[in-house]
Amino acid sequence: MAIWFNDNIGFNGDDISVSNDHRPGNGVAGMNGAFTGSSDYRPDRPERYSRKVFVGGLPPDIDEEEITASFRRFGPVVVDWPHKAESKSYFPPKGYCFLLFQDEMSVQNLIESCLSEDSKIYWCVTSPTMKDKPVQIRPWSLSDSDFVMDDSQTLDPRRTIFVGGVPRPLRAYELAVIIDRLYGGVCYAGIDTDPELKYPKGAGRVAFSNQKSYIAAISARFVQLQLGDIDKRVEVKPYVLDDQLCDECGGERCNQKFAPFFCANVTCLQYYCEQCWATIHSRAGREFHKPLIKEGADRPRAVPFRWC
Numbered sequence: 001m002a003i004w005f006n007d008n009i010g011f012n013g014d015d016i017s018v019s020n021d022h023r024p025g026n027g028v029a030g031m032n033g034a035f036t037g038s039s040d041y042r043p044d045r046p047e048r049y050s051r052k053v054f055v056g057g058l059p060p061d062i063d064e065e066e067i068t069a070s071f072r073r074f075g076p077v078v079v080d081w082p083h084k085a086e087s088k089s090y091f092p093p094k095g096y097c098f099l100l101f102q103d104e105m106s107v108q109n110l111i112e113s114c115l116s117e118d119s120k121i122y123w124c125v126t127s128p129t130m131k132d133k134p135v136q137i138r139p140w141s142l143s144d145s146d147f148v149m150d151d152s153q154t155l156d157p158r159r160t161i162f163v164g165g166v167p168r169p170l171r172a173y174e175l176a177v178i179i180d181r182l183y184g185g186v187c188y189a190g191i192d193t194d195p196e197l198k199y200p201k202g203a204g205r206v207a208f209s210n211q212k213s214y215i216a217a218i219s220a221r222f223v224q225l226q227l228g229d230i231d232k233r234v235e236v237k238p239y240v241l242d243d244q245l246c247d248e249c250g251g252e253r254c255n256q257k258f259a260p261f262f263c264a265n266v267t268c269l270q271y272y273c274e275q276c277w278a279t280i281h282s283r284a285g286r287e288f289h290k291p292l293i294k295e296g297a298d299r300p301r302a303v304p305f306r307w308c
């Protein structure tokens with residue numbers, strides 16, 4: 001199961017229902033009445049969001065301290081933005097930042113306190129030149145990390161693609177719909193999240209119910225993800241597992257070690273030990289195949305911050 005589902009995502013009826021909550025463009029405000037303003041404090045409320053939250057449309061002169069001051073009431077928080085450590089700037093350079101909350105409950109409280117408009121949510125911040133400017137708050141809902149499109153199918157890792165460079169707001173449901181429109185036969189899509197904050201890392205996986213769709217997808221190598229505002233060309237590869245035995249010798253020629261190589265060429269599409277790789281790829285027409293190695297292993301990213 002670990003391959004398929006991100007931590008803490010249950011695989012029950014709620015999470016796989018397609019009908020209402022996962023429509024593209026529905027926005028977080030449409031989900032489960034999250035923003036209807038119930039203020040009941042329930043310490044046992046289940047975890048629903050990443051502790052990392054995107055904030056867009058910041059005033060250009062707002063600095064890290066002023067951002068922190070605007071959100072501190074929700075709990076211990078750290079302000080971050082890409083390349084912050086190297087930039088030595090106190091101002092988010094592109095008008096957006098991320099809030100890293102210590103507790104997930106802070107995110108729920110922030111969301112409940114936000115103003116909602118056109119299925120977007122806003123919170124007001126104050127900088128030296130702008131008072132109470134609404135900025136967009138974009139939380140990541142954990143239920144958007146996995147989506148089962150066809151639960152009659154068993155998920156076959158050998159019919160699964162890895163999709164790199166996925167735009168961060170893209171939800172599993174949307175990835176499934178886009179890929180299904182292109183190749184058909186999608187039964188599952190997942191967005192890879194980091195184990196620490198459970199925020200999208202910019203990659204995903206899509207499993208197909210049939211070999212034809214899978215081969216069509218990996219043969220294309222690139223796909224254009226188009227949906228709403230999103231329009232991005234991304235790379236597609238077979239999803240490579242690190243616990244497979246060599247398909248040629250079943251581990252006989254390599255002491256039952258897991259196969260280090262996968263050949264993504266459609267004439268092979270197999271896992272190989274070193275010896276079998278060499279044997280098979282000395283055959284005419286296969287000399288130019290290149291082994292595919294597993295994509296970036298999931299390791300928790302240390303968060304080098306102090307909570308303030």
Ligand SMILES: [Zn+2]
Binds near residue numbers: 246249250274275
């Ligand atoms: Zn072998």
Ligand SMILES: [Zn+2]
Binds near residue numbers: 264268269290
């Ligand atoms: Zn090959």
